[in-house]
Amino acid sequence: MRERPGSAVCEHCGAPPPTPPGNRGAPAPAGPRRRDRDEEGRARNARPRDGLGRPLPYGSPGVARQPEGVPRTPAESLTEAQRLLDEGMPFHAHEVLEDAWKAAPEAERELWRGLAQLAVGLTHAARGNAAGGTTLLDRGATAIAPYAETAPYGIDITGLMAWAQELTGRLTGAGTVPAAETAPRLRRQES
Secondary structure: OOOOOOOOOOOOOOOOOOOOOOOOOOOOOOOOOOOOEOOOOOEOOOOOEOOOOOEOOOOOOOEOOOOOOOOOOHHHHHHHHHHHHHOOOHHHHHHHHHHHHHHOOHHHHHHHHHHHHHHHHHHHHHHOOHHHHHHHHHHHHHHHHHHOOOOHHHEOHHHHHHHHHHHHHHOOOOOOOOHHHHOOOOEOOOO
């Protein structure tokens, strides 16, 4: 509530504001909202999110999150991530690429982690966070660079590195970039 004084609920936990001192007749405020948990009891934020993954107040309509832990082939992961990037949802694309990273054989983990970082870099850039965008784009490009010679799964490593460098150069000023129009092509285009 510090970020939005006067708000009816905390934008982080959904709790109502505390009752001001001296307001003895008012009902006691509800306790803090309990942490959201999944079926296994792990902490999971159930707040709705917008297309760039920003949390919205509880009860707001949001964009459906990508289900976690979906087994996909590398081709399916790339296809789904590209669809989400093209729709201007790089945060959601990062979730797909993160699943691929977690499921990848050891030799490919840095590749998938780097691709996920590129998607998060675009997310930050689209949100107007130039510093965060630059950091993640640089990390992602560095992580995928060792795969440039082999370009597994038709991934356009060289093109993605050039895209990240170009976008980083554009992030020096204030403002946001349009996510869908700025999205990279993950795979080389067939001629």
